[in-house]
Amino acid sequence: MAHTHSSLLLSSTPRIQFAPPSLSIPTLNPPSSRFSTPHPFRFIGLTSKPSINKLVCQAQKASMAAAVEVFEKEELAASLAKYVADLSNKFTAERGAFTVCLSGGSLISYLRKLLEAPYVDSLEWSKWHVFWLDERVVPKTHEDSNYKLAFDGFLSKVPIPPGNVYAINDALSAEGAADDYETCLRHLVKSNVITSSVSGFPKFDLMLLGMGPDGHVASLFPGHPLVEENKRWVAFIKDSPKPPPERITFTFPVINSSAYAALVVTGSGKADAVHSVLRGGSQNSNKLPAALVSPEGELKWFLDKGAASKL
Numbered sequence: 145m146a147h148t149h150s151s152l153l154l155s156s157t158p159r160i161q162f163a164p165p166s167l168s169i170p171t172l173n174p175p176s177s178r179f180s181t182p183h184p185f186r187f188i189g190l191t192s193k194p195s196i197n198k199l200v201c202q203a204q205k206a207s208m209a210a211a212v213e214v215f216e217k218e219e220l221a222a223s224l225a226k227y228v229a230d231l232s233n234k235f236t237a238e239r240g241a242f243t244v245c246l247s248g249g250s251l252i253s254y255l256r257k258l259l260e261a262p263y264v265d266s267l268e269w270s271k272w273h274v275f276w277l278d279e280r281v282v283p284k285t286h287e288d289s290n291y292k293l294a295f296d297g298f299l300s301k302v303p304i305p306p307g308n309v310y311a312i313n314d315a316l317s318a319e320g321a322a323d324d325y326e327t328c329l330r331h332l333v334k335s336n337v338i339t340s341s342v343s344g345f346p347k348f349d350l351m352l353l354g355m356g357p358d359g360h361v362a363s364l365f366p367g368h369p370l371v372e373e374n375k376r377w378v379a380f381i382k383d384s385p386k387p388p389p390e391r392i393t394f395t396f397p398v399i400n401s402s403a404y405a406a407l408v409v410t411g412s413g414k415a416d417a418v419h420s421v422l423r424g425g426s427q428n429s430n431k432l433p434a435a436l437v438s439p440e441g442e443l444k445w446f447l448d449k450g451a452a453s454k455l
């Protein structure tokens with residue numbers, strides 16, 4: 145089967161220019177329809193280039209462009225590693241630091257290619273500063289800890305200075321841990337480790353987000369009041385619909401102040417939410433937190449074929 149590379153362009157009249165035989169492309173929305181997200185995406189078609197085994201779509205939101213790429217799982221890990229490495233090189237060269245925010249779930253496993261040549265020996269790991277978009281309020285040794293997941297699968301295998309890894313204080317309550325983490329971020333902004341956005345929120349170099357089957361990102365769940373929080377940098381939640389119930393999370397003003405954001409979404413169980421956000425297939429898509437991710441710079445989606453199966 146020929147490999148394909150497809151680019152989604154922009155137009156007021158959606159049309160399919162090319163549909164790879166291995167992909168099922170449903171009928172596109174009528175020209176007059178718009179996605180029911182706060183920042184609508186619009187499809188116009190697909191084009192093909194041989195010998196590159198990935199589907200690449202370009203979508204446009206009201207204020208910025210988003211790229212959507214679909215891969216086989218191993219190719220997703222390779223592409224994500226190059227994406228992260230390129231940004232690491234960019235920011236360490238420009239300002240001597242690279243601030244990256246991690247999520248839990250399967251994301252860490254998709255960073256595995258950074259542990260291999262050429263990246264493991266070439267990146268300036270000493271200039272990395274690592275944070276978490278959200279964390280479960282459990283001990284760092286607990287199986288539910290995002291810190292433990294990242295440490296076991298990634299951080300313990302690269303020479304990032306321990307002082308550059310900013311975990312929550314797991315001895316505090318959810319509210320205390322959120323306050324403490326926000327205080328830490330404010331100190332790092334003042335000391336210029338983290339840059340500041342024009343809005344006054346911290347501007348991280350890269351946010352690496354996952355997405356749940358319900359469309360949640362970080363610990364910002366559909367319909368939860370924290371989705372609307374616009375003053376705090378770090379909030380706490382005690383009634384998470386997904387266990388464990390107590391967590392801390394970055395708020396959307398922080399997520400959307402980032403220079404770059406990547407949404408890494410895999411598995412057919414998330415296909416409905418991906419469709420709702422990117423294709424406007426549901427009138428409820430404007431309620432999905434993933435639809436609210438809109439960084440100051442570039443947004444890129446890394447999907448496997450399962451997650452993209454309903455596009």
